[in-house]
Amino acid sequence: LMGTMATESTPRLLFRQLFEKESCTYTYLLADVGHPEKPALLLDPVDKTADRDLALIRDLGLKLIYAMNTHVHADHVTGTGLIKTKMPGVKSVISKASQAKADHVVEHGDKIHFGNLFLEVRATPGHTLGCVTYVTGEGPDQPHPRMAFTGDALLIRGCGRTDFQGGSSHQLYQSVHSQIFALPKDTLIYPAHDYKGFTVSTVGEEMILNPRLTKDEETFTSIMKNLNLAYPKMIDVAVPANLACGFQDSTPEARASA
Amino acid sequence: LMGTMATESTPRLLFRQLFEKESCTYTYLLADVGHPEKPALLLDPVDKTADRDLALIRDLGLKLIYAMNTHVHADHVTGTGLIKTKMPGVKSVISKASQAKADHVVEHGDKIHFGNLFLEVRATPGHTLGCVTYVTGEGPDQPHPRMAFTGDALLIRGCGRTDFQGGSSHQLYQSVHSQIFALPKDTLIYPAHDYKGFTVSTVGEEMILNPRLTKDEETFTSIMKNLNLAYPKMIDVAVPANLACGFQDSTPEARASA
Numbered sequence: 301l302m303g304t305m306a307t308e309s310t311p312r313l314l315f316r317q318l319f320e321k322e323s324c325t326y327t328y329l330l331a332d333v334g335h336p337e338k339p340a341l342l343l344d345p346v347d348k349t350a351d352r353d354l355a356l357i358r359d360l361g362l363k364l365i366y367a368m369n370t371h372v373h374a375d376h377v378t379g380t381g382l383i384k385t386k387m388p389g390v391k392s393v394i395s396k397a398s399q400a401k402a403d404h405v406v407e408h409g410d411k412i413h414f415g416n417l418f419l420e421v422r423a424t425p426g427h428t429l430g431c432v433t434y435v436t437g438e439g440p441d442q443p444h445p446r447m448a449f450t451g452d453a454l455l456i457r458g459c460g461r462t463d464f465q466g467g468s469s470h471q472l473y474q475s476v477h478s479q480i481f482a483l484p485k486d487t488l489i490y491p492a493h494d495y496k497g498f499t500v501s502t503v504g505e506e507m508i509l510n511p512r513l514t515k516d517e518e519t520f521t522s523i524m525k526n527l528n529l530a531y532p533k534m535i536d537v538a539v540p541a542n543l544a545c546g547f548q549d550s551t552p553e554a555r556a557s558a
Numbered sequence: 559l560m561g562t563m564a565t566e567s568t569p570r571l572l573f574r575q576l577f578e579k580e581s582c583t584y585t586y587l588l589a590d591v592g593h594p595e596k597p598a599l600l601l602d603p604v605d606k607t608a609d610r611d612l613a614l615i616r617d618l619g620l621k622l623i624y625a626m627n628t629h630v631h632a633d634h635v636t637g638t639g640l641i642k643t644k645m646p647g648v649k650s651v652i653s654k655a656s657q658a659k660a661d662h663v664v665e666h667g668d669k670i671h672f673g674n675l676f677l678e679v680r681a682t683p684g685h686t687l688g689c690v691t692y693v694t695g696e697g698p699d700q701p702h703p704r705m706a707f708t709g710d711a712l713l714i715r716g717c718g719r720t721d722f723q724g725g726s727s728h729q730l731y732q733s734v735h736s737q738i739f740a741l742p743k744d745t746l747i748y749p750a751h752d753y754k755g756f757t758v759s760t761v762g763e764e765m766i767l768n769p770r771l772t773k774d775e776e777t778f779t780s781i782m783k784n785l786n787l788a789y790p791k792m793i794d795v796a797v798p799a800n801l802a803c804g805f806q807d808s809t810p811e812a813r814a815s816a
């Protein structure tokens with residue numbers, strides 16, 4: 301679809317980690333600034349910080365093409381809906397297994413291209429049944445070390461709870477071991493949340509130091525069963541909103557056809 | 559001083575940005591993990607998160623050699639004192655111009671070596687009279703792009719106040735322009751604080767987008783004069799503590815000679 305000049309430009313990743321203090325959520329901005337259009341994507345945006353993120357995107361001269369989620373969040377309202385309203389043309393992305401509405405639904409093995417860079421979709425269910433991990437592409441032109449955006453499947457020294465939203469400790473254990481720990485050890489782990497001020501880890505580090513996922517599956521399941529966590533404060537507001545809010549589209553064409 | 563094998567090992571930077579939520583402070587961990595001893599330094603540690611930082615250092619098998627500050631902070635108590643107590647042998651570092659006590663006082667142009675990596679000291683007074691910016695070294699073996707740890711001299715889209723601790727808008731303006739904006743445009747800016755969830759910027763970005771430091775000096779001075787900021791909450795506790803708490807040393811030798 302694109303001309304020769306554009307596809308031959310050297311990809312160059314611009315990367316920003318952004319923090320939302322109330323829900324301790326990390327939003328990630330990735331763009332191919334080697335491409336003349338500087339196509340960008342936003343991963344796990346939060347409604348409260350959507351304006352900050354859009355201002356940054358405008359300031360840097362990027363063209364936002366995707367607003368994506370790793371899963372249907374229960375602790376904050378996604379920024380996807382607001383972003384689509386404020387920046388028409390942006391497409392929402394979520395996994396098919398999440399059963400949420402979005403412009404593009406993705407499945408295990410799919411690739412999401414932005415310029416000459418791409419993310420690979422890996423199904424990592426267990427925290428929710430639709431959780432995916434987005435991993436930067438493999439190849440000489442793709443970022444090295446690779447980066448894995450794990451959502452709540454794998455957190456730094458932790459993992460997401462498995463007692464809601466179709467969660468399963470057995471599935472989460474299998475997902476992390478087969479899909480995340482199978483990546484090169486220097487792969488950077490960028491989670492959806494951190495509550496202690498950590499910003500990044502690596503596959504190698506979590507394989508040795510994660511207090512839950514270094515255990516055998518039986519011990520892991522028992523740890524998860526005995527967490528005694530409170531009912532998620534935001535779940536009854538956030539989940540219904542997040543199941544739908546990647547969908548609304550404010551472009552004139554969309555409104556006309558709605 | 560070091561043997562040939564050690565000095566010939568290839569430097570490889572391990573880098574971690576760590577956040578303290580209450581004062582919105584970033585602490586930075588840098589280590590040369592290409593060196594057999596994995597020598598590390600901690601920049602602007604906070605007392606409240608000292609245990610987190612030391613646990614991380616132990617988990618990663620690093621040898622902490624320096625606990626450093628960019629300046630005498632007025633908004634939080636440095637972790638340097640606690641760290642020296644809990645990990646004997648660690649040396650505190652601050653600028654001579656800060657008039658604070660520390661094991662090593664540094665001046666403009668000094669280099670701080672950890673393994674085969676080093677930081678360069680640049681005097682950037684104006685927020686306080688002793689502010690320095692630590693910049694990763696120049697050279698084929700040093701990290702590329704370079705990284706500047708600017709303390710409160712240059713914040714992302716902002717800068718530190720200039721109305722306390724020997725602050726001067728004139729000096730801050732000159733410092734940022736002559737010492738930070740003179741670095742290559744792709745140099746990463748890592749500040750001591752961020753209040754909006756930004757984690758990093760670049761020299762090129764701040765040269766264009768910083769709402770204060772892109773102005774001429776007269777306008778800048780007038781902006782700074784009219785900030786009408788409240789008296790810093792922690793200043794009367796933090797400043798006296800921070801002037802001294804890089805000094806106490808719990809090693810037996812130090813106690814014997816105290």
Ligand SMILES: [Fe+2]
Nearest residue numbers: 373374452460
């Ligand atoms: Fe979640």
Ligand SMILES: [Fe+2]
Nearest residue numbers: 631632710718
């Ligand atoms: Fe300060």
